[in-house]
Amino acid sequence: MAGLEQFRIRKSERIQHLVDNLYAKLPEIEADRAVLLTESYRQTEGEPIISRRAKAFSHILKNIPIIIRDEELVVGSSSIAPRGCQTFPEFSFSWLESEFDTVETRSADPFYISEETKNKLKSIHPYWAGKTTSELATSLMAPEAIKSMEHDVFTTGNYFYNGVGHITVAYDKVLKIGFDGIYKEALEEDQKLKVSDAEYAKKHYFLEAVMISCKAVIAYANRYAELAAKQADALEAGTIRNVSNAASLSNRVAELRQIAENCKRVPEFGAASFFEACQSFWFVQQLLQVESSGHSISPGRFDQYMYPYYKKDLDAGKITRESAQELIDCIWVKLNDLNKVRDAVSAEGFAGYSLFQNLIVGGQNAAGEDVTNDLSFMCIEAAMHIQLPQPSLSVRVWNKTPQELMIKAAELTRTGVGLPAYYNDEVIIPALVSRGLTLEHARDYAIIGCVEPQKPGMTDGWHDAAFFNMCRPLELVFSNGYSRGERISIQTGDVTKMKTFDEFYDAYKAQMNYQIGLLVNSDNSIDVAHATRCPLPFESCMVDDCIKRGISIQEGGAVYNFTGPQGFGIANMADALYVIKTLVYEQKKISMAELKEALDVNFGIPNEKTITELAKSVLSGMKAAGKDISAATAAQVIAAITKEYMSHDYKYLLDMIEDVPKFGNDIEEVDEMARDAAYTYTKPLETFFNPRGGQYQAGLYPVSANVPLGAQTGATPDGRLAGAPIADGVSPVAGRDVNGPTAAANSVSKLDHFIASNGTLFNQKFHPSALKGQKGLENFVALIRAFFDQKGMHMQFNVVSRETLLDAQKHPENYKGLVVRVAGYSALFTTLSKSLQDDIIHRTEHMSGI
């Protein structure tokens, strides 16, 4: 494959230095943004919220400390410490203060925080009491919805605690006309308004906020221009010496002068060169993440909007492929420089310091032509060079995707970095069209965050709106609406009296429908809270049609609006329903009462959590009956339950369940069950709308929430024990797919991926030997293409050996750089919690024929 040779580009020494410096120490929490934000808010009390947001953004950018790291070519850092992070008290803050003393030592994503920072944050936090989006959201929510979240049926914690993020803005627009151009657009719209217009006040203050934001970003870039010039002067004058010899000194001086020139020109104006385009892109990417704490700010189709600048400079001889590659590599490093501190529970769910900045290459343009180009290959090359989790690299695949691109991507997969993820144009485009996008817009889709498709620069997709645990409503059928002794859902009747499978299944659907309604209530409440308290003028100015309509994206300014909450547990549900259908109703080998009893006692396998839950429900029953509960009674109850527990042996039942066919083995009847089980989530959701006027659309993926939320779920009829992880995405339950990768892929392809237009996630793990040699790569590509021929939507791979992972668990110090694919993203294995590490190790390994 001669064509690929030209894209095997040497990695420059600079890139290795940048990476090494980035990972030299633990990331740190900094207080500057929060302090500046509070200063500004105190000065703008009583003004429209959109103005206050813009002024605070401007105040932050004017005063936040800036730094150019050694050897950087593309500049702009949100924290002084490498991989450091700022905080965002306007969304939530109390969790952070309560975790001040544990955040450095926790197992998932620890951060260093100095005493000085703690004190600074403590001094401003009181100001935010009662003013956050999370507090407003809580007061807006229905009490039933809050109760369901307390009982882990679903969680909307992501946008409850944080900004929304999850967007690809119009990077191309900034590259073309700069913020000077956007400023002028806003000004023009503002001048069109009449003070007598009904919506004048709202529109005018929004457009003014856009203009303030544009000016703020330009001023911020100019601060970098000055800093670069100053550093160049100091180097020449010999007042700083961080270069080893005369040649590298004059090189660095020239680089700094160039950086200063770049930052003077962009992002104020359109980019005139590839270097400027890189710098312009970076400021947008970085500053979106200063304005708000939302993650999954996704660069999208980088290979497309950067290409004209690359091509022009390459043709003119101003750059070489090597020099362009180095700039791309620099951006890749910078994408790992951004960071975010989450609360301890969320950190487990999103583990790996990931910001989910999804960047996608290849695919077709609005006209339906394949537009793979040099940069598509060089983006993959960059991921090979830096071997870090960000950006979450994705590849669009369709029938006209060049085989060379697929092979190049497979080579990256083979390195074991967990990248890229593969997406099927042939499913995603029609899926988006079915949601009301024009065909042209749908063809131009990019991926947000983990796996969520959207049209860049036009969509507010609210893609990661919730995690919905599909196994919990099943528990509610068995408990007739009770959880931990408390009534939390509708009553669907005594499960042991249900005469037919259909009756049982209808009860499950009723529990699903009720809980889905509560999820919608929760998400819509948070939606309103963001629109009310945290509209984002900077983000809005790069999304159509906010400027034309004169409203922020949070208030519905985008052309396309959605809310996309994820359901997970399809495989467990398919297996559980199939077990009930066959063993209870068809073969009548067990009674429902027997199954219920077995589930209540975790199949007779002692488990502290289950015992506590049982005790709770017994005690609450006693209380309701008017009995006095003392500590001694409680202890007696626990002792009695433990005894009762141990007296049951349900091994025969587990054996029976094990022999029932399972999802993931290409068995028609079970796969049909899975398809239908997925509909119990995806179909009701479609009927709901959000406050921005957009439709709900389901995703089927858990990020890594299947582990922590599985820990809150009792035993399920598929033989899964209490507390065990729920299946990952649309993948089969770990260890239950025994017919190899094609059988698993066929099962997964039988789900309706089109209706899950917020994305599905199919994970396969391969031992590196499966991708050995050119033949290995070709077969691997064929596997992806054949899965996509059958209308699968997404596929991603972990290529590591079990031994490697076990050893990494034992000796994390030797594997600091080991990257694995967790869910929709790659993460450093050693930063993951022990339970998540175990889950990854446990997932089926597809050793191809030895």
Add this chain to the structure above:
Amino acid sequence: MTGRIFDIQRFSVHDGPGIRTIVFLKGCPFRCKWCCNPESQEFGFQTMQMNGKVKQAGRDVTVEEVMKIIRKDQPYYHRSGGGVTLSGGEFLAQSDFARELLMTCKNEGYHTAVESTAGLDFEIIEKVLPYIDQYLMDIKHMNPKKHAEFTGRSNELILENARKIAASDTELIIRVPVVPTFNATKEEIHDIAAFAATLPGVKELHLLPYHRYGEGKYEALGRPYEMAHIKTMSDEEAEILLLEAKKSGLTCQIGG
């Protein structure tokens, strides 16, 4: 028509081109001491005790039953240039069933390959050959005595059949299980490769280094594992033999 198989393996990428489904037929006239599928040798059903569970080795299936599984991976064959491989045991030992299965595969447009020692009468081979695209043929040793000592049968018929298959329209690839103490010397490999090079149309030779993955199966069958004392080859040792094989002028590789 039914046949007796002991396994069907999907997503196999080492026995023929592309992604393949391998059908393992039960029963074999040879008794190779290193055989990694000892349950493949007897035609009769056997019980195996593995991980505390009793499993029956062998089941009778119709051609249509096998086809149902084969068809499931059609998209993968199409994308990879793969297809179906019959292995064993020795598939020729059930030649009527094999013939019908291969014929049905060809009718449905699948690429067909077989993994075989070709140690039966050529009349039998002749019946199936028109439906085979690629013949992966084992040649284990050039010395008839040593061959008989380690496999239970001499090699004359095998070598003769090799010439006849080479003369047919079916693509022939020679494979050598490389087993220390049996044939893992430069001289022995050289002799096999030299013979293979004389076969018209043969372009490829695969060296398949001995491995011990089958050891557990002997235990499961309650049989002694005679090769327990043999050490597996290092990559370096295999490379040396590969260089020797290449002297024949054939395209040689380690593994399938």
